Amino acid sequence: MTRLLLAGVAAVLMGVAAEVSQTSSRLQIQIPTELFRPAGYAHQEALFGIPHYGGAIAQRLVYPGNYTDPYTLCSDSEADKFVNPAQPFILLVDRGGQDCTFVSKVRRAQHLGAAGVIIVDDRCICGDGACASAVACQPVEPIMADDGSGADITIPSFLMTKMDGNIIKSHLQANQFIQAEMTWSLPAPDDRVEWSLWTSAQDSAATAFKAEFRDVVTALGTHAYFTPHYIVYDGEEYGCRDDTNHCGNLCTNAGRYCNPDPDFDRDSGLSGADIIQETLRQKCIWLHYGGDKASKGEQGIGERWWTYVQTFSKKCGMGKFVDSSCIxxxxxxxxxxxKTINKCMDESGGLQGDIDNTLLSEELKEKANKSIVVIPTVYVNNVVERGGITAASVLTTICSGYAGGTEPKVCSCAGQGSSTAVKLCVRNGGKPPGGGGASGASTILGSVFAAMLVMGAAGFLYYRKSQEAMRDQVRGILAEYMPLDDMDAPGSNARVPFISHHGAGNGNAGNGGGYAAPKDTRLV
Structure with missing residues (x-):
């Protein structure tokens, strides 16, 4: 059953049963004018890379291929043959190649210096009689999914149809200059952004984000409305309703709601049913502490939900996932x-018996509406977040979703290079690390002035110490060579070298009261 579920997910990822919304991006050919289309070009946007929300990339389109063999960019040898045009460019490459993912193509293009990538599909859409392809047709364009290694991709990429790609390549083959434009927009209707996170009760990829973003959610307050969603698999699609033994302990409610085995051990450890149980618990926690049944001040924020999922992940995790005392x-x-949560779980339909659970059924329906195939996934104003799910990237996207001039103070922390910087900024009341604004400048000037005072005081102390040391040296020199009458003054203990001492107090006044002058004082 685990393999069956994973195979189903893989099929969806290939685009057999799902499409990704294109409302957030647009692909257009600006030059030459005969290729311009008022509605733009049909395309799929990659689920990795970082799009420029509210911005655009309009650059020369470059195709390094020879127009007879596809340029798939699936090997370093292909990349080595590329000659950089010495100006910003968007790279056009072909889909296909041996063991070559979308991510690997875009990564090589990024290393070559491309500002963006457009991949031309190598397959026709079934039913398009005007399209010819050497490989079997496909019902819809595939999703450009992350292969699990796309966290380092920073440039955006699109997939366009084979028919449109052939038209564009024919113009490039005729040595025509083509300017392609990739644009992104994020609906910004008002002063409140609505966003959601698709995750699971055992989502290791989202653990860090859930821990980092709690303070950000609190700082956003009522300026943003958050909703968590949980991925649940429909057991009926996999034959679990007809034969519960077919799916074993992966499902609940007589095979209605399922989840793959999280530790790949069907005989021990956690089961798919365990994940479904914790999913229902966390849905109930949200409902009462962030959703419709929460107090007005908690709705859309759910601070206690964030605290619970972080604490549960840290202290219970895989080892105590079903430990009731840990929970x-x-x-x-x-x-x-x-007690409130347990009652909610029971009243929604529970997990036993051949009955529906209203909360889990709602998640199944919403998952189908959004065509969710990868977790974690974030939607902001109903547009999917591209690239890695981090506190820095999600805050930047959320802050791009406000109507102009309505951004909350915490949006001054958007655009930070790391989630750590975002965390420091949020805890500093919306002031980016290192200053920012007049208060930041005052802080810097104050620090400089304080440093100057410290350095000045240290210099003064060093000067005083050096002066004292110099005076001690002078005293030592004077003690060695001061005049004889000073050294023979009453009470003086000084002695002149090489002058004999003949006993003090012999009453010889002519010898200065105690010393006999040498017979010959000439210098030789």
């Missing part, structure tokens, strides 16, 4: 009423 402690730390 109780996590809810207690988050100030959650355990």
């Amino acid at each position: 109780s402690r996590a809810m207690s730390e988050a100030k959650i009423n355990e």
Whole structure:
């Protein structure tokens, strides 16, 4: 059953049953004018890379291929043959190649210096009689999914149809200059952004984000409305309703709601049903502490939900995932009423018996509407977030979704290079690390002035010490060579070298009261 579920996910990823919304991006050919289309070109946007929300990339389109063999950019040898045009460019490459993912193509293009990538499909859409292809047709364009290694991709990429790609390549083959434009927009209707996170109760890829973003959510307050969603698999699609033994312990409610085995051990450890149980618990926590049944001030924020999922992940995790005492402690730390949550789980339909669970069924329906195939996934104003899910990237996208002039103070932390910088900025009341604005300049000037005072004081102390040392040296020199009458003054203990001492107090006044002058004082 685990393989069956994973195979189903893979099929969806290939685009057999899902399409990604294109409302956030647009592909256009600006030059030459005969290739311009008022509605732009049909395309799929990659689920990796970083799009320029609210911006555009309009550059020369470059195709390094020879127009007879496809340029797939699947090997370093192909990349080595590329000659950089010495100006910003968008690279056009072909889909296909042996063991070559979308991510690997775009990564090589990024290393070559491309500002963006457009991949031309190598397959026709079934039913398009005007299209010819050497490989089997496909019902829809595939999703440009992340292969799991795309976190380092920073440039955007699109997939366009084979028919449109052939038209563009024919113009390039005729040595025509083509300017392609990739644009992105994020609906910004008002002063409140609505966003959601698709995850699971056991989502290791989102653990860090959930821990980092709690303070950001609190700082956004009522300026943003958040909703968590959980991925659940429909057991009926995989034959689990007809034969519960077919799916074993992967499902609940007589095969209705399923999840793949999280530790790939069907005989011990966690089961898919365990994940579904925690999913339902976290949905109930959200409902009562962030959703419709929460107090007005908590709705869309759910601070206690964030606290619970972070505490549960840290203290229960895989080892104590179904440990009731660990779960109780996590809810207690988050100030959650355990009885209320247990009642919610039961009243929604529970997990036993051949009955529907209203909360889990809602997640199945929403998952189908959004064509969710990868977690974690973030939607902002109903547009999917591209690239890695981090506190820095998600905050930047959220802040791009406000109507002009309505951004909350925490948006001054958007655009930070790392989630750590975002965290410091949020905890500093919306002031980016290192200053920012007049208050930041005052802080810097104050620091410089304080440093100057410290350095000045240290210099003065060094000067005083050196002067004292110099005076001590002078005293030592004078003690060696001061005049004899000073040294023979009453009470003086000084002695002149090489002058004999004949005993003090012999009454010889002519010898200065105690010393006999040498017979010969000439210098030789």
